[in-house]
Amino acid sequence: MRVLPVALATLGHAENAKAWTLAQCHITHHHPLSDDVALTLVHMTQALLRGRGKEAARERSAALASAHPEAEFDVYRGKCSAYVVETMQTVLHFYFRTQSFGECLIETVNQGGDADTTGALVGMLAGATYGLSAIPKDWLARLDRKVAAEIRLQVPQLLALSARNEGRAA
Numbered sequence: 001m002r003v004l005p006v007a008l009a010t011l012g013h014a015e016n017a018k019a020w021t022l023a024q025c026h027i028t029h030h031h032p033l034s035d036d037v038a039l040t041l042v043h044m045t046q047a048l049l050r051g052r053g054k055e056a057a058r059e060r061s062a063a064l065a066s067a068h069p070e071a072e073f074d075v076y077r078g079k080c081s082a083y084v085v086e087t088m089q090t091v092l093h094f095y096f097r098t099q100s101f102g103e104c105l106i107e108t109v110n111q112g113g114d115a116d117t118t119g120a121l122v123g124m125l126a127g128a129t130y131g132l133s134a135i136p137k138d139w140l141a142r143l144d145r146k147v148a149a150e151i152r153l154q155v156p157q158l159l160a161l162s163a164r165n166e167g168r169a170a
Helices: 004-009 014-025 032-049 053-067 084-097 101-109 115-130 137-141 145-169
Strands: none
Touching: 004 014, 004 032, 004 115, 004 145, 014 032, 032 053, 032 084, 032 115, 053 084, 053 115, 084 101, 084 115, 101 115
């Protein structure tokens, strides 16, 4: 749920992406399955941000299911709890079966359960897929002004961090 800043700050830097993702997720989750889910989400988001589309995201999710068969999402069981497998099944089911940011987010959070987590994760993927312009304007207008300002400030800073790391790698 907290990996979007890591995905942005490590864009193009696989070695940092893994270390930073695990450090972030180990704050609350310390298990090989949750580690792999977090890494998958970061890699999916980064592939989407680089314009590789849903097919690249599907390849990443297939790799996760290959390593952890319980994480297979094609047969959605309709459960949406805080269990990482059910969270990912919910997120991936609706991400791959919807065609817009709004539809994706609404369908996902309407499953209930751990809707704040599934909404954050599918919002990350859908945002990276469809872009800022796809977010309904009335949704953006309802954001707390201070929160919206922080987001507008932090995103370029995270991307700049990634660009600085790129300069060091050269």
